[in-house]
Amino acid sequence: MAFHEVRLPARLAFGSTGGVERRTEITTLGSGFERRSTPWTEGRRRYLIGAGLRSLDDMAALTAFFEARRGRLYGFRFRDFADFKSCAPGEAVAATDRRIGTGDGARRMFRLGKTYGDHVRRIAKPVEGSARVAVNGVETTAFALDHLTGEVTLATPPISGAVVTAGFVFDTPVRFDADRIEVTLESFGAGPMVAMPLIEVRV
Known part of the structure; x- marks a missing residue:
């Protein structure tokens, strides 16, 4: 699997949100009872990062990290501060x-x-x-x-x-879940960034 043994710098993850997702398949029977099952043995983590960044320097650092991973191509390490x-x-x-x-x-x-x-x-x-x-x-x-x-x-x-x-x-092994990164210039030194999605990968 294409994976880079490098961790996303912690300062670029400040303000991130995320958590665990599960996949549950539910079939409602004619009697009204449900049959529930899951094809996943493991949960999968998803995160949004970058929305809290305002410094153009930090945005440039995240853009450089994104480019080095070729967007969604290479996985990398991510520190989930709620579970590490x-x-x-x-x-x-x-x-x-x-x-x-x-x-x-x-x-x-x-x-x-x-x-x-x-x-x-x-x-x-x-x-x-x-x-x-x-x-x-x-x-x-x-x-x-x-x-x-x-x-x-x-x-x-x-x-x-x-x-x-x-x-x-x-660390949690993840990859970017988008091939595009967007930054808006508000002033010479700051601007908002559209949140970037990350998704856990199996390794």
Whole structure:
């Protein structure tokens, strides 16, 4: 997949709006009851950025970022400030934040994930150097993190039944969802920008 391992500068995302969307297919039966299903196992995030920008310098920076991604062609990293940690946004990451697997005496690789109730969201774009890992509640540094895929590889396989947990900071993989960017000049140094849509991509 065409993806650039670069994060949108945080200042260009100030004033952004967005959230999770789901796709639910609903069939109303003749009896009035409904049959509901979804083809998606994962939710998909959408955002609008740029509407809060007024400085022409920031608009030029966003335009340059847009051009470097060739519009919708290349994906990139985006920091969703409402959901970017294994813990709550205002808390500190801990090695016991999220359960990512159970040892069997042979397995060494585990995938990062964040739980929402009984749903687990796979985390594919962790921030390099942010992960903390524990086995049965004891933190360890004997692991490697692939920050391109979210795979954690322990140096030694955990014993059978051992609980593997992790804490981490992560980005959301997105792309621009428009091939056009618009800026209005109001003065020599400022002007409004039409909000740019972003959409999460599967990686």
